[in-house]
Amino acid sequence: MTTVLRYAAFTTDPSGGNPAGVVLDASGLDDQTMQAIAAEVGYSETAFVTGGTDVRYFSPKAEVPFCGHATIATAVALAERTGPGELMFSTPAGIVPVTVDDDMRATLTSVEPYVEAVSDISEALDILGWRPDELDPELPPSIAYAGARHLVVSASTRQRLADLDYDFDRLLAYMLERDLTTLQLVWRESPTTFHVRDPFPVGGVVEDPATGAAAAAFGAYLRELGLVQPAATLTLHQGDDLGRPSLIRVELRADDTRVRVSGNAVPITAPA
Incomplete structure (x- = not known):
């Protein structure tokens, strides 16, 4: 067994x-x-x-x-x-x-990351029910990879991030067409502190409470856009809106393009 x-x-x-x-x-x-x-x-x-x-x-x-x-x-x-x-x-x-x-x-x-610009995410916004004027213009949509591909979309307010209600089947089809693992939805609290949410319909899950692969990809994204120093430590809060708070630390080093992601783990004695 x-x-x-x-x-x-x-x-x-x-x-x-x-x-x-x-x-x-x-x-x-x-x-x-x-x-x-x-x-x-x-x-x-x-x-x-x-x-x-x-x-x-x-x-x-x-x-x-x-x-x-x-x-x-x-x-x-x-x-x-x-x-x-x-x-x-x-x-x-x-x-x-x-x-x-x-x-x-x-x-x-992480494995070696990469970041790709995205010219049009109007379909993704329609699926999410988000308007273009609700995005953070300083964090443009991109595909970020550090082992899996994620579409990064940044909300301009914490309330916009908190109010997440998307069309599961439409987002699943959208992501499969583009080989996406999650959407990395983010809100910037400070230059190094972010709140994130990750819809995961390709895995049969509405939302992931903590996504280390997306955290690594997001670190690469911020560095690629020059939004953080070459050496920086980021704090990502995820799962708060699901009642499963998660704390993810992302480290960027000036001498290495790979991204380091840290966190604890504890046994669960019964299925959650």
Whole structure:
């Protein structure tokens, strides 16, 4: 029988953060079985360690190339059994180094990111029910990647971000056409503090409470636009509107184009 661990990532409270399933020994599982387990678990992602440090990620609907919160959860689960230190995950998106400290705080280093300009998001705004004049003009829409592709859209007010009610099926079709994993919807509280929300219909989930892959992509986006210093630490608040507060730290370094994302993870004793 396959043992599925459950962790909440980007939090120290099991009732907060983003729940992830973790299977530490998936070496004997085929794709169909892993997909069925992820669907039964019902979290936005379940991570499967398929051999050594090879890791794959499945949402309830499909495999995804990379998942930040499930990476954090898997690293902490391993560190609780073998001790803190450095890990080197081989994921479908590439090699992802992860370090876990004595406080069970994990830091992942993204694959090489990129940012693409987007000329027209009128269809996305229509699906969201947002108007163009409700966007922050200093944070233009873009596609950002750090293991998975995300469309970054910035609201001009916290209220606009809080009032999220979108057409699930239309957004699903829109995202599949563009190979998007989530929409990274953001509101800027200060130059280094942001509130974010991530619709995730391609995974069969209305919204993700914490999205480490999108956080890494967003860090790359801010650096590409010159909106932060070459070396900067960002704080992202996510999940507040869902009642599952999450805290994500994003680190940019002047000597490395990759992005580091940090957070805690704690076991969940019963399914959330």
